[in-house]
Amino acid sequence: MKLKFENISKRYKTKKALNNINIELEEGIYAFLGPNGAGKSTLMNILAGIIKPSTGSIYLDGQNTVSMDKDFRKVLGYLPQSPGFYPNFTGYEIMKYFSVLKEADHSEKKINEMLEFVNLYDDRKKKYGAYSGGMKRRLGIAVALINDPQILILDEPTAGLDPKERIRFRNIISRISRNKIIIYATHIVSDVESIADKVILLKSGEIIEFGDTDKVIKNVENKIWLYDTDVDTAEKYTLEHSNAVAVKSGDIVKLRIVSETKPFEGAYNTDSTLEDVYMYYFNESGQEKENDSLV
Amino acid sequence: MKFEIKKLFASKLIIICLVLLFGFFVFFVVNAYKSREEVSEPYEKLISDISDVSDDSNSVLALLKEKSEQMTTDYYLNSEMYHSTKGEYGSTLADDMFLYRKAYNDAKKYFKTFPQNRIRLINDAMLTIIEEESKENPDKSIIALNQKAVDKYNRQIKMELKSTGDLFNTLYFFDNTYWDYALIAFIIMLTVRMFTLDYSTGAYQIVFSTPGGKKKLFLKQYFTLIASAVTIIALVSLCQIIFGYLFFGVNNLSLPLQMVEYFEFCPFTISIGEYYLIKFLCKTLFFILVITLTAALSIIFRKTMGAMSISLVVFVLPLMIITHYFMYTTGDNVNTISEQYRIYKALQAITPQGLLNLKTYFNAFDYLNILGVFIPRITCCITITVIVIILFFTIGLRRFAKPKR
Numbered sequence: 001m002k003l004k005f006e007n008i009s010k011r012y013k014t015k016k017a018l019n020n021i022n023i024e025l026e027e028g029i030y031a032f033l034g035p036n037g038a039g040k041s042t043l044m045n046i047l048a049g050i051i052k053p054s055t056g057s058i059y060l061d062g063q064n065t066v067s068m069d070k071d072f073r074k075v076l077g078y079l080p081q082s083p084g085f086y087p088n089f090t091g092y093e094i095m096k097y098f099s100v101l102k103e104a105d106h107s108e109k110k111i112n113e114m115l116e117f118v119n120l121y122d123d124r125k126k127k128y129g130a131y132s133g134g135m136k137r138r139l140g141i142a143v144a145l146i147n148d149p150q151i152l153i154l155d156e157p158t159a160g161l162d163p164k165e166r167i168r169f170r171n172i173i174s175r176i177s178r179n180k181i182i183i184y185a186t187h188i189v190s191d192v193e194s195i196a197d198k199v200i201l202l203k204s205g206e207i208i209e210f211g212d213t214d215k216v217i218k219n220v221e222n223k224i225w226l227y228d229t230d231v232d233t234a235e236k237y238t239l240e241h242s243n244a245v246a247v248k249s250g251d252i253v254k255l256r257i258v259s260e261t262k263p264f265e266g267a268y269n270t271d272s273t274l275e276d277v278y279m280y281y282f283n284e285s286g287q288e289k290e291n292d293s294l295v
Numbered sequence: 296m297k298f299e300i301k302k303l304f305a306s307k308l309i310i311i312c313l314v315l316l317f318g319f320f321v322f323f324v325v326n327a328y329k330s331r332e333e334v335s336e337p338y339e340k341l342i343s344d345i346s347d348v349s350d351d352s353n354s355v356l357a358l359l360k361e362k363s364e365q366m367t368t369d370y371y372l373n374s375e376m377y378h379s380t381k382g383e384y385g386s387t388l389a390d391d392m393f394l395y396r397k398a399y400n401d402a403k404k405y406f407k408t409f410p411q412n413r414i415r416l417i418n419d420a421m422l423t424i425i426e427e428e429s430k431e432n433p434d435k436s437i438i439a440l441n442q443k444a445v446d447k448y449n450r451q452i453k454m455e456l457k458s459t460g461d462l463f464n465t466l467y468f469f470d471n472t473y474w475d476y477a478l479i480a481f482i483i484m485l486t487v488r489m490f491t492l493d494y495s496t497g498a499y500q501i502v503f504s505t506p507g508g509k510k511k512l513f514l515k516q517y518f519t520l521i522a523s524a525v526t527i528i529a530l531v532s533l534c535q536i537i538f539g540y541l542f543f544g545v546n547n548l549s550l551p552l553q554m555v556e557y558f559e560f561c562p563f564t565i566s567i568g569e570y571y572l573i574k575f576l577c578k579t580l581f582f583i584l585v586i587t588l589t590a591a592l593s594i595i596f597r598k599t600m601g602a603m604s605i606s607l608v609v610f611v612l613p614l615m616i617i618t619h620y621f622m623y624t625t626g627d628n629v630n631t632i633s634e635q636y637r638i639y640k641a642l643q644a645i646t647p648q649g650l651l652n653l654k655t656y657f658n659a660f661d662y663l664n665i666l667g668v669f670i671p672r673i674t675c676c677i678t679i680t681v682i683v684i685i686l687f688f689t690i691g692l693r694r695f696a697k698p699k700r
Contacts, residue, residue: 048504073506084497088305097298101505101512143501 001061001150002026003181008056010042010205017042018205021056025181029173031196031213031274032185035282039205040185041081044155047183048078060151074103077149081156081185083140087129091120091139094128095146104147111146118142118172134165141172152182158191170195193274201281208281213274220258220272220280227255227267243279299519303489312481319477320531324538327468331542332461337384341394342401342456352406355456359399366392398456405454409559413448416560416660420444436664443669444660447562452551459567460544462555466654468542469535470574475651476611478531479585482524483606486586489516490593491602502696509696517590517691524582532575552657561657563671570657577650577673580680584647585610587684591691614648644672647680 008021018039032040045051047058049065049072058065065072085094095114099106115121118138123131131139137157144152154173158166166188173182174195184192192199199216201209209216229237234246234253244257256270257263258279304310349355370377370392382391420441427433427441493499503509539545548568552558555567565573588609593602620639643649644663649656649672656673663675 045500048500050500050503070506073504076504076506078501078504080497080500082497083501086302086305086492086496086498089301093298093301098501098505100298101502103506140501 001179001181002059003151004059005043005047006057006059008043008046008053008058010039010046010051011054016205018046018053021205021207023200023207023210025183025198027179027181028197029177029182029184029192029195031192031199032183032202033187033189033192033199033274033278034185034202035187037204038202040202041155042205043202044078044080044153044183044185047151048076048080048153049073050080074147075150077144077147077152079140079144079152079154079157081159083136083143085128085136085139085143087127089128090125091115091128091131091135092124094139095124095142098143099146102147114142114146117145119168133160134162137161137165137169141169145176150180152176152180154182154184154186156186156188157184158186158188166191187278189275189278196274199274199277201277203282209277216277217272217274220277222269223258223260223280224270224272224276225255225257225259225263225267226270227257227264228252229255245279296515296519296522299489299515300523302492303485303519303523306488309485309488312484316477316481319474320534323468323471323474324534327464327538327542330464330468332464332544335394335458337390338394338397339458341384341391342398342458345398346456352402352454352456356399356402356406359395359402363392363395363399366395402456405456405554409452409454409553412559413452416448417445420448436667439667440662440664440669443662444562447660450564452553452564454554455550457547457550457554458544459550459554460539460546462539462543462545462567463557465535465539465543465545469531469538472614472651474531475614478527478582479610479614480607482520482527482582482585483589483603483610485523486520486589487593487599487603487606489520490590491597491599494597495599499696510692513692513695517586517688520586520590521583524586525579528575528578528582532571532578536571557654558658560659562660563657574653577653577677580677580684581647581650584680584684584687587687587691591687591694594691594694610648613642613646614651617642617646617648617652640672644675645679647676647683649673649676650680 003025005021005023005025008018009016010018021043032043034040042051046053047065060068060072060075063072089097092111092115095111096106099111104110112121112124115124118141120135120138120142123135128136128139137160141154141157144154158169161169170191173184176182177195184196186192193213196213198211199209199213200207201216209219211219229252231248231253234255237255238244238246241257243259244255247254247256255267256276257267258276304313345355345359348358366388370389374389377388377392380388382388384394385391423441424438424445427437493502502512536545536548545567548571549566552561552563552565552567552570558570585606589602589606592605593599596602596605617639620636620642640661643652643655653673656671656676661672662669663672665675
């Protein structure tokens with residue numbers, strides 16, 4: 001199964017949200033990383049058919065998804081950034097309604113199975129309006145999965161979840177990922193670091209990096225520095241520079257700095273992570289990377 | 296459809312509005328009850344007995360005339376006895392005398408005045424035709440229109456000496472403008488809710504990415520609304536028939552509509568029951584229009600308040616304008632040849648809101664000359680309504696769940 005984005009651009013009046021996106025995806029988990037406003041949600045919405053691209057097309061195994069219409073939506077599962085359901089429906093009713101809309105198996109057995117899968121079986125008779133944020137998200141994933149989709153779009157699925165819920169969610173995604181294209185858009189790097197097969201970095205509507213997670217991490221291998229210092233220096237540095245993270249270890253503070261060159265005398269290289277990749281390409285405000293090697 | 300109904304009514308606000316609407320209706324029922332008229336059982340028995348004696352209207356008239364004149368004469372000779380002796384129908388003979396007089400007057404109205412008035416209408420129309428034809432350049436449309444009047448009125452309407460009750464008061468209490476305002480507002484609210492709920496809850500992205508079929512979803516939502524509206528209108532219409540019978544004695548629905556005084560000059564050959572049915576269908580058609588237009592607006596705006604405000608302005612404002620003209624033209628100083636009345640009738644032909652005030656289409660000869668073809672004003676109004684429904688249904692269907700540009 002191949003999903004191809006060809007020359008996808010999207011313009012909102014004066015703002016260019018996406019600029020000539022060209023990628024080809026096969027089975028696996030794809031982490032779409034980028035700061036807010038990078039164009040992740042726009043791309044997800046275009047794939048789901050909610051908004052139209054200004055130019056370009058998407059192809060599934062060579063067929064245009066727009067002309068595939070219903071056939072494409074049959075293999076699609078979508079969990080948008082801010083999903084919502086009807087507050088007066090119970091969890092079970094929502095599952096039933098959407099399984100009918102998705103032309104999926106809407107037997108009681110299947111719905112209960114899915115609710116159990118996302119750990120909502122005991123709360124199936126509760127009204128959606130009474131669900132917690134985590135429960136709502138889990139119900140969203142159950143709805144997205146009810147038709148056993150071949151392509152699963154998850155747009156910021158863990159936003160607002162507590163750490164326990166996030167781990168639970170990550171495990172669910174790992175379990176279902178076989179033979180599927182899972183597009184996981186997020187800016188919470190730790191959510192995808194252990195599960196993503198490939199990483200796509202999106203910035204100002206353009207893809208700036210695309211590759212295997214390991215390779216992308218390796219790309220910044222010699223650019224991650226550690227520097228042991230005192231609290232005051234670390235505080236001063238992190239306040240002035242967005243390319244550094246301070247980690248306290250007893251009396252010592254370890255400054256983790258992303259930099260092309262050695263930032264201080266005494267700083268030493270360390271192993272890179274996906275978070276470092278994110279830091280390397282996007283600073284806190286999502287601005288262009290800069291060489292912050294000066295103290 | 297089960298889920299669509301749940302989507303529609305699973306809201307406290309909607310339930311409160313439904314209860315308010317019911318309360319509003321109960322208010323009319325109570326008012327109607329207070330103004331109810333006792334059904335005169337003695338009178339009903341008298342005319343039933345008379346009808347049993349003869350089917351022939353002339354015999355009935357002669358019999359009633361003889362009886363009422365005889366009783367009147369006897370009454371003046373021996374009034375004391377008339378007030379003290381028990382009557383056959385009423386509590387005294389004097390009551391019987393008044394009942395016979397009333398029956399005679401009614402019979403005269405049905406069997407004499409009505410046909411005479413019809414003959415006069417036909418004669419007037421024929422005279423106009425002759426006058427027009429004698430002119431050097433006769434106006435063919437005037438000739439054709441009057442010929443149409445002759446055709447329509449030159450028909451046998453079988454009048455019977457039976458009580459029709461007070462249909463006009465029934466319409467006054469159960470078919471009035473305030474009730475229509477309330478129902479329009481409620482239906483608009485339901486429609487806006489149905490078509491914007493997915494946006495207001497945020498479910499639209501998931502709903503519209505499903506293969507369920509956008510057309511199918513639109514039709515499900517649309518027909519759920521129509522089914523709900525038809526149910527409400529049907530219930531109200533049923534109440535109207537029941538309370539009309541209980542409070543104002545409107546029965547004998549198979550009798551000709553012309554037996555109701557207000558409809559004496561109705562050119563159509565229909566019964567009171569058929570009139571009720573037409574009224575129900577026209578009301579339903581109007582509310583289908585309200586649903587269709589509001590649905591299209593909700594789909595275009597995707598915002599609850601915007602769609603609701605515009606729909607209210609579109610429906611209630613013209614309704615108020617029409618009502619204004621109606622109130623004005625039925626005032627003391629205005630007659631049917633006034634300019635205001637002309638404007639009112641013109642508005643009624645082109646605005647679907649006219650379907651809510653059906654009685655004015657049925658109380659007179661009311662045909663429009665459109666390119667030489669004479670069509671009843673109500674047909675024109677129904678045609679326009681159907682065209683607008685089809686137009687906005689198409690817009691709604693095409694725009695429903697369309698990806699944003």
